[in-house]
Amino acid sequence: MKTIIPAVKNFLFISRWGETLDIVHTIKQEGHVVKFFIEDKSSKEIGFGFVDKITRWEKYVDWADIIVFDYTGYGKIASELRAKGKIVFGGTAYTDLLELDRNFGQSELQKHKIKVIPSKEFTSFKDAVIYIEQHPNSYVLKPCGETQELKQLLFVGSDDEGLDVIRVLKAYEKSWGNNFGVFQLQRKVKGVEISVSAFFNGKEFLYPINITFEHKKLFPKELGVSTGEMGTSMFWTKDSPIFNATLLKFQNTLAKHGFVGHIDINCIVNGNGIYPLEFTSRFGYPQILIQRAGINEPIGDLLYKIASGENFKINTKKGFQVGAFIVVPPFPYDDKKTFELFSKDAVVVFKKNGKEGVHPMHLKKINDEWLITGNTGIAVLVSGFGNTMKDAQKMMYNRINNVIINNGYYRTDIGDRWAEDSDKLWSWELL
Template sequence: MKTKEPYSKKFLFVSRWGESLDIINTIKSEGHAVKMFIEDKASKEIGFGFVNKVAHWEKHIDWADIIVFDYTGYGKIASELRSKGKLVIGGTEYTDKLELDRNFGQSELQKHKIKVIPSEEFTSFNDAIHYIKAHPNTYVIKPCGETQELKQLLFVGNDDEGLDVIRVLKAYEKSWGNNFGNFQLQRKVKGVEVSIAAFFNGNEFIYPINITFEHKKLFPKELGVSTGEMGTSMFWTKDSPIFEATLLKFQNTLSKHNYIGHIDINCIVNGNGIYPLEFTSRFGYPQIFIQSDGIMEPLGELFFKLASKKQFKMNVKKGFQIGAFIVVPPFPYDDKKTFDLFSKDAVVVIKKNGKEGVHPMHLKKVNDEWLITGNTGIAVLVTGSGNTMKDAQRMMYNRINNIIINNAYYRTDIGDRWTEDSDKLWSWGLL
């Protein structure tokens, strides 16, 4: 007779910027042993007081039952560890390239017979300006490689002749010179922006899949700079025409590369079709935290089944999940002086009813108080769920009103687009 494996496992998280603190904290609360390593020096304090931190993750490989890489760029080492028999959640060199090299991502979409929006890659601002003058249209500037982490550099033009994009390129040339690296000019397509995401177990996608609507601009009504994300609404579904037209076509390729983890493809969709924009071949932030609010099984168990290549279906909540970041200065900019002056060690005060739906982001815990640390100013993510989008919104904003953080700001309209977006998606046959 087979003996049942002991439930408690040892998890080693290798983190780029400490983004996965909330997942780690959740897995620890489920009774697992957890260790966390953070690569970025300025983010080293994140998680202090919450979890056991380590200075050299490599020394703990033998200790761990399962190793989790929370960002792209670790694909080579993740694959090497898998080949040695370790259970690993994380990328491969192929999936890292899908996300980090936009041109490669676009060419792989075409190879899988998925139509893409026309784009050109440049290394020179002047060349890009000449290109726009020769081909006047509405464009989006998309940095590639490392620069794409600076989300505020992404610029979505509105002028039909590209004149606003030309002005921004001239400004980037003055401030960046030759240090900007590669960037793409992509034709702007109007429609609904939607992400399709799923977990992958090395062989196949795990159902249900996740449909996500991101809110990227700093201010309500999509005003201000791009931030990466200020909040997100989502739901789980067992099938989706957008999934079938995009991610599902990559199932054999991801299996061939033995990818184990989470993958997301961001698309613009309209009455003419589905146009994939880019891959996120890792956990999405804040996507994974909002997803975890809808997942009805322990995260540690889910990750272990995933890394063990088990076939299973996830148990998830019906209805909608939603989340909004509460941030402090200098977010979304990198300015140490401002951070130290206004935000460093600021206290997150929760007035009553406990911390349910309040996810720690760039925090440390001292004497049971949550203090803001790191350098980017992302304090907490607050989530809500409900049978309707309005119910989920109400729960989230009630929780936000229960939190006091000095100098904090957040979007007040996360989820508001759902009524209009869903009407369009239904009319196009995409829901």
């Protein structure tokens, strides 16, 4: 059934860190009325001057035509609001657990008859060291729960006996003591890292689906610390063997739990098969911003149709989309003094008029100038698109060259892996 979309809708966005500023700002530019709430105190300035900020979102529930939750952890309240008849884009208690509890996510994959990489959960560094000594192999160290947001703590070992992971565990024990929380050791599998994602309307997945290649390290050629992400390349497709073997198997379960939103599963794939790593049961960042560069319909209408339960084909561009963060000190670290010294209130300057493809992240606007705020140093995301990966890269880097940010830095190789990765994926019959 086709959804009757009001000409002007009231959007209420509840954000954890303010990462959806670009989406909120775009929906406002599309002619809708938007209220933007940010939970994190240090991120409260984000969005000032761009959109209408509020301090208590609960007051606007009745006002809203659609409520959007942009992060995990809101699943229970999102389901309660849906039960009351509100149109809600957001997770459920079940999908929150898929992302936040790695063990639960792995057990659900097994329950859905999906092959997983062997892993074990720990709360003690000493126990983890003993385990590696008894089971020598190469491992990936993954923080769980809230600690997993500190992406620089993720460590991918390369030593076949796990000696490098043991050294890191001993260093974490000295620096973190007993405050690290739960973490996981997962056997390392070599291959291509790839994500598949899709929007879900409460009953079924919507097509096309999105294939994403993340670039997580700080420096080009995958050097330096893990940042969460420095940039991404992607494309849309109506069919994917990886999607069919993973996310699609969750369709009935997601419908049973009433999930309405966006869900992504990150995998390592090789000639032996597909190995899911983890779920992101919400918008990905910067994934959703780069996806927007490949979507031909207004993002406000898209979210409203999905949250209303409509089944439709998403109107997307052919070819590829890429995006890169421009960041400033202390990114990817948390250092308030460094941020205030080098980055706070720094101006984003444009050489020429036109901000096409430049997506505001942790910014505020004063006298029509974009100023950096927050505390993590993520200034903007710059996107590009094209029929080939090289075309998309060229557009993105041309746009980056139009942006001046004092002390800003970014990766110069986003999308370069596609040539090699695509050859492997074709040979493994996974594209």
